[in-house]
Amino acid sequence: MVLVLVFAWPFNLSSQVLTTCAAIGINIVFDIQKPGWHLSVLWIAYCYVAMSTHWFYVHDAQEPPILSPRIPIIGHLIGMICHKQDFYHRLGQRNPDLPIFTLPLGLGKMYIITSPALVQAAMRKKSLSLDPLTVAFAERMVGFGPNIMDLMHHPPTNGSESWLNAQHKPYDMLAPGAALNDMNARVLNSVADIINSIGPEFETKHFYLWLRKSFTLATTCALFGAHNPLTEDPQLNDSLWDYEGGQASLLMQPFPSLTAPKPIKGRAAIQKALRAFFRAGHDQDSDVSMVIKDRVAINRKWGLPIDDIADHELGMLFVSITNAIPTLFWMIFYVFHDSQLVADLQNELLGCLEESKDSNGQRECIFSVAKFSAECPLLVSTYQEVMRMTNRQLGTRTVVEDTYLSHSSVGDAAGTPTTYLLKKGTHIQMPSMITAYSQATWGEDVHNFDPRRFITTREKERLQNRAFNPFGGGKHLCPGRHFAYAEILGAVAALVLGFEIVTPEGDQVSIPPINNSLVEAVGKPLPDVQQNLLANIRRRPGWEGVKWRFVAGNGTTET
Incomplete structure (x- = not known):
């Protein structure tokens, strides 16, 4: 999911929440090309007026050291405005010896963790939770009604399971096993339909939009x-992405219906369609995934009306595409930008390709996704390197009770760890722009794309694993990572082996600049690139008549 800081109605909020409200969506609210920008600036001003009613925060000696801004009070906020995600990267570069520090933001504060070892420790702490933020964004961003919000705000007090915790159970269906194999087979069937429709002559695509x-x-x-x-309604595809593209506007502004009409309209259209789907009973259809059926069953058990059940699935619809599709785009372009990498991947993929003929005598080429991890190390390493280069997670958590974290410095002869106090109510961030671009972990070429970076020794692999968290960690480890892996690697494997992708002029594609937004877990291309990027695609000579098929983890195929 997109990890963003989100906030309820502005009255009676803590100074930390108000400060973060001003900071995290700053790239949206100060974009003067967006309608309603002036109202957003007023919203920020309001936050500061509200914060002025609070006492300046007290810093305990055991808390992480303060990293003071050069411009008092607002310096770090200005850094976020000017540099967005690069702000975190600069902090990490300038303070390589600080595993964690306190970032003053206006009259509030936030903890920033930079040490990969400390990140892993933080992710294991139940007292550092995403749940308060999940509750906060549910109403404003997803648009949940009072029935769901009541369950979120009033969990049982007798020790029984809460509705929010019950929502984790269906994700067992996304772990390796029969249910995941079934979903993989279905999505790869659709992927096969997409690539099998491409002909032998170059077709010019608005590539990002087509993908x-x-x-x-x-x-x-x-x-x-x-x-x-x-x-059922092709226009809803655009509605979903209108909603996705404007999510920060829903979170950061006090009157989003006036200042963010496009995402509001997109969300309403999707909600209407989902309600029609559930009212018609289609959630009981045999081809609906088990993860959806289990989510619905849990919500029925909790007594939610059908329209609330439908609204709840907007979240699943959203998270299933918002990170995977940009990652797929970046992987395609990083690969086809490098002709030698294309050739090396083709040689590797030929080793795990199976060929046959269908009942009509047509040539079939079949990939088994389960073989990729063992037989295609370059493909898997390329995928991991793409995620390292493009992941923009902030790794946000809230301290729900005073917590201590200990850290031992490398080379500390005494071996005595330093213990830090994290105060209840404070937000924490573990930005990937720090851990994924640390020279101590990745080497001096950290800013270069190296498709073989993850083909390494066990010792280096352990070091990398600590600093590489594209799917989060701990309780909040992304449950859909195996599903995304199958879809993305399956598609890229077939495209690399059987297709050519070039510019309209016939040249190698270039890597477009990334939009270092503060509210996207995977950075997307800049908006004008998304809308206008053209690329030509066709089948490779010698592969014109191939019918592509995929094998899921259970060894069965879908055609």
């Missing part, structure tokens, strides 16, 4: 079956 539309349908059909609402 986004095609794979949004593939993913959502794997989840919701043939009656997937996005299939």
Whole structure:
């Protein structure tokens, strides 16, 4: 999911929350090209007026050291405005010896963890939780009604399981096993349909938009079956991405219906379609994934009305595509930008390709996704390196009770760890722009794309694993990572082996600049690139008549 800091109605909020409200969406609210920007500036001003009613925060001697801004009070906020995600990267570069520090933001504060070892320790702490932020964004961003919000705000006090914790159970269906194999088979079936429709002559595509539309349908059909609402109404594909693109506007402004009409309209259209889907009973169709069916069953058990159940699935629809599709785009472009990498991947993929003929005598090429991890180390390493280069998670948590974290410095002869106090109510961030771009972990070429970076020794692999957290960690480890792996690697494998992707002029594609937004877990291309990027695609000579198929983890195929 996109890890963003989100906030309830502005009255009676703590200074820390108000400060973070001003800071985290800063790249959206100060974008003067967006409608309503002036109201957003007023919203920020309001936050500061509200914060002025609070006492300046007290810093305990055991808390992480303060990293004071050069400009008092507002310096770090200005850094976020000017540099967005690069702000965190600069902090990490300038303070390589600080494993954790306190960042003053206005009259509030936030802890920033930079040490990979300390990040791992923090992710294991139950007292450092994403749940308070999940509750906060549920109403403003996802648009949950009072029935769901009541369950979130009033968990049982007798020690029984809460509704929020019950929502984790269906994600067992996304762990390796029969249910995941079934979903993988369905999504790869749709991927095969996409690539099999490409002909032997060059077709010019608005590449990002084409990829986004095609794979949004593939993913959502794997989840919701043939009656997937996005299939019933093609316009809803754009509505979903209108909503995704404006999520920060829903969070950061006090009157989003006035200042963010596009995402509001997109969300309403998706909610209407989902309600029609559930009212018609399509959630019981045989081709609906088990993870959806289990989520629905839990919500029925908790007594939620059908429209609330439908609204709840907007979250699943959203998280299934918002990070995977940009990652797929970046992997395609990083690969096809390098002709030698394309050739090396082709040689590797030939080793795990199976060929046959269908009943009509047509040549079939079959990939087994389960073989990739063992037989295609370069493909897997390329995927990991793409995520390292493009992941922009902030790793946000809230301290729900006073917590101590200990850290031992490398080379500390005494071996005595330093213990830090994290105060209840404070936000924590563990930005990937720090850990994924640390020279201590990744070497001096950290800013270069190296597809073989993850083909390494065991000792180096352990070091990398600590600093490489594209799917989060601990209780909040992304449950859909195996599903995304199958979809992305399956698609890239077939495209690399059987297709050519070049510019309209016939040259190698270039890597477009990334939009270092503060509210996207995977950075996307800049907005104008998303809309206008053109690329040509066709089948490789000698592969014109191939029908592509995929094998899921259970050894069965879908055609």
